[in-house]
Amino acid sequence: MYVAVKGGERAIENAHAWLAEERRGDTSVAELSLAQIREQLSLAVNRVMAEGSLYDPDLAALAIKQARGDLIEAIFLIRAYRTTLPRFGASRAVDTGAMACDRRISATFKDAPGGQVLGPTFDYTHRLLDFKLAAEGEVPPAPQAAPRGEPTPHITEFLGQEGLIQPEPESEAAPRDLTREPLEFPADRALRLQSLARGDEGFVLGMAYSTQRGYARNHAFVGELRIGRVAVEMDIPELGFAIEIGEVELTECETVNQFKGSKTEPPQFTRGYGLVFGQSERKAISMALVDRALRWQELGEDFLGAAAQDEEFVLSHCDNIQATGFLEHIKLPHYVDFQSELELVRKLRREAEERIAHREAAE
Amino acid sequence: MAEDRDSAKTARQGWMGLLARAPEAALLELWRAADERPAYDWLRPPETGGVMVRGRAGGTGAAFNLGEMTVTRCSLALTDGTVGHAYVQGRSRAKAEAAALIDALMQTGAADRIRALVLEPLAEALAGRAEARAARAAATRVEFFTLVRGED
Numbered sequence: 001m002y003v004a005v006k007g008g009e010r011a012i013e014n015a016h017a018w019l020a021e022e023r024r025g026d027t028s029v030a031e032l033s034l035a036q037i038r039e040q041l042s043l044a045v046n047r048v049m050a051e052g053s054l055y056d057p058d059l060a061a062l063a064i065k066q067a068r069g070d071l072i073e074a075i076f077l078i079r080a081y082r083t084t085l086p087r088f089g090a091s092r093a094v095d096t097g098a099m100a101c102d103r104r105i106s107a108t109f110k111d112a113p114g115g116q117v118l119g120p121t122f123d124y125t126h127r128l129l130d131f132k133l134a135a136e137g138e139v140p141p142a143p144q145a146a147p148r149g150e151p152t153p154h155i156t157e158f159l160g161q162e163g164l165i166q167p168e169p170e171s172e173a174a175p176r177d178l179t180r181e182p183l184e185f186p187a188d189r190a191l192r193l194q195s196l197a198r199g200d201e202g203f204v205l206g207m208a209y210s211t212q213r214g215y216a217r218n219h220a221f222v223g224e225l226r227i228g229r230v231a232v233e234m235d236i237p238e239l240g241f242a243i244e245i246g247e248v249e250l251t252e253c254e255t256v257n258q259f260k261g262s263k264t265e266p267p268q269f270t271r272g273y274g275l276v277f278g279q280s281e282r283k284a285i286s287m288a289l290v291d292r293a294l295r296w297q298e299l300g301e302d303f304l305g306a307a308a309q310d311e312e313f314v315l316s317h318c319d320n321i322q323a324t325g326f327l328e329h330i331k332l333p334h335y336v337d338f339q340s341e342l343e344l345v346r347k348l349r350r351e352a353e354e355r356i357a358h359r360e361a362a363e
Numbered sequence: 364m365a366e367d368r369d370s371a372k373t374a375r376q377g378w379m380g381l382l383a384r385a386p387e388a389a390l391l392e393l394w395r396a397a398d399e400r401p402a403y404d405w406l407r408p409p410e411t412g413g414v415m416v417r418g419r420a421g422g423t424g425a426a427f428n429l430g431e432m433t434v435t436r437c438s439l440a441l442t443d444g445t446v447g448h449a450y451v452q453g454r455s456r457a458k459a460e461a462a463a464l465i466d467a468l469m470q471t472g473a474a475d476r477i478r479a480l481v482l483e484p485l486a487e488a489l490a491g492r493a494e495a496r497a498a499r500a501a502a503t504r505v506e507f508f509t510l511v512r513g514e515d
Binding site: 100102119121 | 376379380383384410411412413414415416417418419420421422423424425426427428429430431432433434436438448450451452453454493494495496497498499500501502503504505507
């Protein structure tokens with residue numbers, strides 16, 4: 001029997017009212033402002049911008065507040081908002097070589113021009129809880145030194161000058177955009193990089209870690225990791241020239257990978273690339289490792305059956321909004337679906353019991 | 364002549380870029396203090412949208428789509444017909460309006476006044492912020508020194 005029902009409006013309304021109250025928490029505690037979230041939880045803001053695929057720190061802070069700190073829910077809010085924006089166009093490709101670096105390190109060249117600049121890093125901290133932060137207090141200003149004027153060149157340039165690293169052919173071709181057309185396989189590298197850049201940090205980290213543990217091992221060195229701000233330029237048709245339309249903070253990771261050569265390529269170093277909105281170096285390094293693993297075909301390597309080499313597997317599952325949308329929908333009412341399953345199981349049970357009764361009667 | 368147009372273009376690119384990057388509060392404060400209220404008509408009222416930011420594979424290779432950023436744009440014409448455009452980062456209509464008015468005024472006799480009262484202090488403030496970060500970064504630069512040489 002099929003019975004259509006409707007209802008629950010009042011329950012839903014009341015649930016949302018309670019959600020709002022719970023979101024606010026104890027009213028004797030001061031309410032969080034968006035500026036506090038943006039300034040003091042900036043790495044959460046960065047993650048929401050990167051995976052929400054929209055650079056706007058104030059919006060990300062609002063999403064985090066609305067989502068009660070559930071970052072995937074906040075990313076969901078940003079993705080939904082993003083779809084309401086008219087697309088004005090695409091920027092010119094940003095010049096990360098001209099980045100104003102807060103941080104720039106290389107694990108491969110100690111004396112790289114531009115030096116090893118640590119920036120505001122968690123590295124070398126002892127990971128001990130700092131109970132001083134539990135109390136309010138002034139932070140002493142960070143030490144300053146005379147800034148260097150000269151640019152900070154990409155480390156891979158030095159290997160490139162010797163021809164020891166696979167070159168990165170420049171192209172001005174408009175890349176495919178997975179927000180404008182459905183993702184189809186095989187995906188080219190541009191599509192893979194777009195997908196990984198907005199992919200779930202945890203998923204991409206897990207995939208990258210699997211390559212380190214031996215699944216499609218490609219032995220990566222962090223050739224360079226840099227964090228800083230770059231200008232974004234766009235050609236404006238009504239002006240007839242390009243202008244800067246803003247500035248974004250980015251994390252870029254270039255890995256240098258051991259490569260013994262293949263049927264098509266000479267022995268040389270190869271590259272993996274990670275580029276992420278905001279300060280997100282775990283994500284950028286992970287992205288670079290997975291990018292490199294996914295390049296097995298173009299480098300003439302063997303498919304070793306590893307998940308990180310399988311672009312269909314990686315790209316179809318790295319988007320946490322797609323994943324959580326499908327995963328969480330199973331908690332919504334499936335009364336009719338389930339009723340038909342229930343009928344089916346009852347019918348099968350009945351038939352099985354009848355068969356047994358038959359057999360017993362025959363014996 | 365072509366050179367003239369080029370250098371004019373470069374100056375306009377300079378102020379438009381500065382206005383695009385400027386924090387809303389800093390820009391509006393300077394703009395209000397400048398107390399210029401020219402009459403104008405909208406050619407395109409402020410509209411917020413997204414621009415797809417592109418990167419390059421390996422930093423130098425083929426372009427790919429990294430993600431979008433919010434941008435607000437508008438265009439207006441002063442009563443003398445001078446047209447001002449704005450494409451500014453973020454979602455502020457007030458910032459876009461001020462930027463378009465400044466762009467228009469910079470093409471008129473008010474240019475020197477606007478440059479002195481708005482653009483120069485704004486550029487100085489942004490340069491100061493960048494300098495402060497660069498100075499902190501410089502202080503975290505590693506100085507290596509050799510403890511023992513493994514020779515002999």
